[in-house]
Amino acid sequence: MTYTLYYWNIPFRGHFPRFVLAHVGAQWEEPGMDALVRLKDLPPAEQPLPFVGPPLLHDRSADLWLSQMAAILLYLGEKHGLVPESSAGRAMTVKVLGDCTDVLQELTCSCGAMMWTRPAWDTFVSARLPRWMQMFEALGRANGLTDRAGHMLGTEVPGIADLATSALWHTMTDKLPPLAPLLREHAPAVAALSHRIAETPAISAMRAEHDANAMALYCAGQIEESLLGMLGTG
Amino acid sequence: MTYTLYYWNIPFRGHFPRFVLAHVGAQWEEPGMDALVRLKDLPPAEQPLPFVGPPLLHDRSADLWLSQMAAILLYLGEKHGLVPESSAGRAMTVKVLGDCTDVLQELTCSCGAMMWTRPAWDTFVSARLPRWMQMFEALGRANGLTDRAGHMLGTEVPGIADLATSALWHTMTDKLPPLAPLLREHAPAVAALSHRIAETPAISAMRAEHDANAMALYCAGQIEESLLGMLGTG
Numbered sequence: 001m002t003y004t005l006y007y008w009n010i011p012f013r014g015h016f017p018r019f020v021l022a023h024v025g026a027q028w029e030e031p032g033m034d035a036l037v038r039l040k041d042l043p044p045a046e047q048p049l050p051f052v053g054p055p056l057l058h059d060r061s062a063d064l065w066l067s068q069m070a071a072i073l074l075y076l077g078e079k080h081g082l083v084p085e086s087s088a089g090r091a092m093t094v095k096v097l098g099d100c101t102d103v104l105q106e107l108t109c110s111c112g113a114m115m116w117t118r119p120a121w122d123t124f125v126s127a128r129l130p131r132w133m134q135m136f137e138a139l140g141r142a143n144g145l146t147d148r149a150g151h152m153l154g155t156e157v158p159g160i161a162d163l164a165t166s167a168l169w170h171t172m173t174d175k176l177p178p179l180a181p182l183l184r185e186h187a188p189a190v191a192a193l194s195h196r197i198a199e200t201p202a203i204s205a206m207r208a209e210h211d212a213n214a215m216a217l218y219c220a221g222q223i224e225e226s227l228l229g230m231l232g233t234g
Numbered sequence: 235m236t237y238t239l240y241y242w243n244i245p246f247r248g249h250f251p252r253f254v255l256a257h258v259g260a261q262w263e264e265p266g267m268d269a270l271v272r273l274k275d276l277p278p279a280e281q282p283l284p285f286v287g288p289p290l291l292h293d294r295s296a297d298l299w300l301s302q303m304a305a306i307l308l309y310l311g312e313k314h315g316l317v318p319e320s321s322a323g324r325a326m327t328v329k330v331l332g333d334c335t336d337v338l339q340e341l342t343c344s345c346g347a348m349m350w351t352r353p354a355w356d357t358f359v360s361a362r363l364p365r366w367m368q369m370f371e372a373l374g375r376a377n378g379l380t381d382r383a384g385h386m387l388g389t390e391v392p393g394i395a396d397l398a399t400s401a402l403w404h405t406m407t408d409k410l411p412p413l414a415p416l417l418r419e420h421a422p423a424v425a426a427l428s429h430r431i432a433e434t435p436a437i438s439a440m441r442a443e444h445d446a447n448a449m450a451l452y453c454a455g456q457i458e459e460s461l462l463g464m465l466g467t468g
Contacts, residue, residue: 043368043372044365044368044369044371044372044373045368045371045372045375045376047372049329049373050368050369050370050372050373050376051369052333052336052365052366052369053336062322064322066325066326066329067329067332067333068328068329068332068333069332070304070328070331070332071325071326071328071329071332072325074321074324074325074328075321075322075324075325078321078324078325079321087308087309087312087313088296088298088309090308090309090312090324091300091305091306091308091309091312092300092305094302094304094305094308094328095300095301095302095305097304098301098302098303098304098305098335099286099301099302101332101335102286102287105339114348131278131286132286134277134278134279134284135278135284135285135286136284137278137279138277138278138279138281138284139278139283139284141279142279142284
């Protein structure tokens with residue numbers, strides 16, 4: 001195994017490194033929740049890399065540990081040639097990763113720090129979430145993305161920005177299907193790109209294997225119940 | 235002017251690019267709230283770069299726009315030689331920037347998405363916030379940081395990881411002084427590093443100028459009132 005990925009057995013932030021690892025054909029293992037909790041609860045000075053929350057990646061070939069989704073994806077991307085080689089291209093990749101993180105935070109009220117109320121949810125899905133979708137759409141279209149082809153940063157082949165975009169929007173609308181029409185309305189090219197990437201053989205196989213071995217959850221916890229309640233699918 | 239920085243007239247996330255710009259001796263202007271709101275409220279397709287929230291940076295010399303604090307700092311850092319040149323060093327820099335963003339999110343309940351209650355605050359300052367402080371301390375010490383010298387990633391001179399660490403912890407404890415003893419207790423070397431960096435002539439002058447032209451605020455809004463209430467200084 002080249003990599004060890006520590007994350008909960010749910011998609012959410014974990015599917016970002018999983019999309020990349022599957023895409024590059026990497027060998028990786030996920031030792032599961034108990035191993036993660038053991039590392040997470042160690043005093044920071046005894047952790048292999050001081051970190052607070054997962055995902056946590058161990059690149060065994062380099063004996064390098066990394067936390068923070070954006071850091072992990074930038075590292076994997078550079079290692080496997082999936083990040084533009086200019087500093088502007090790297091920074092734009094990190095911008096997209098930051099946007100993805102913000103959307104996940106907002107959708108889950110900071111990972112369940114509070115629960116959705118009907119008025120707050122109605123405002124979120126009528127204004128803020130469409131705005132995020134439109135922002136991804138505008139960024140992609142400015143770089144040549146269309147409903148049928150192209151990539152988020154205008155690269156010839158999919159890069160980290162595309163894999164993260166798909167890990168965000170495909171996973172969200174796959175696990176919370178009532179949000180799919182909203183994405184198609186406000187970000188049709190992003191929805192199509194996300195679908196194209198998620199349906200590539202390697203990523204499709206990874207998703208099928210994950211779903212077969214995990215409960216049918218998105219972000220888990222009380223916040224998932226809150227989301228499902230708002231979506232009328234709880 | 236080489237750079238234009240769009241942010242609210244408060245420290246919070248804005249002091250991250252400001253610490254870097256001051257440190258490298260850059261010329262920059264901040265056109266203020268009205269200009270930011272005008273850009274922020276444009277349809278995404280009409281924004282110079284599709285973005286949702288500030289900071290937003292325009293590098294005029296390259297005509298490059300960037301949003302997301304981590305992306306802006308990585309870009310500025312690479313341009314001005316403040317990021318290790320290995321991909322591992324870049325990724326570790328992005329990890330620290332992600333940690334900084336998480337701390338700001340948690341301290342402000344996602345920028346005021348909800349307000350602090352006494353029980354939630356007591357738990358935060360007795361467990362979660364110290365844990366974050368210890369994590370920064372452990373990372374720095376693992377790379378040779380001491381109470382008197384050294385840097386977060388073991389570099390000879392301060393880099394983006396150090397400037398961000400100071401922009402996080404010095405700004406927080408400067409603007410919310412009751413938190414300073416907690417930082418000194420759980421992260422003495424990080425507190426000292428943050429102080430050393432914030433007191434360098436360029437950054438000290440930037441801070442003084444900011445404070446002279448801004449209200450004495452940290453993150454502003456109802457969440458600042460909530461924080462001050464918890465700290466007994468409201």
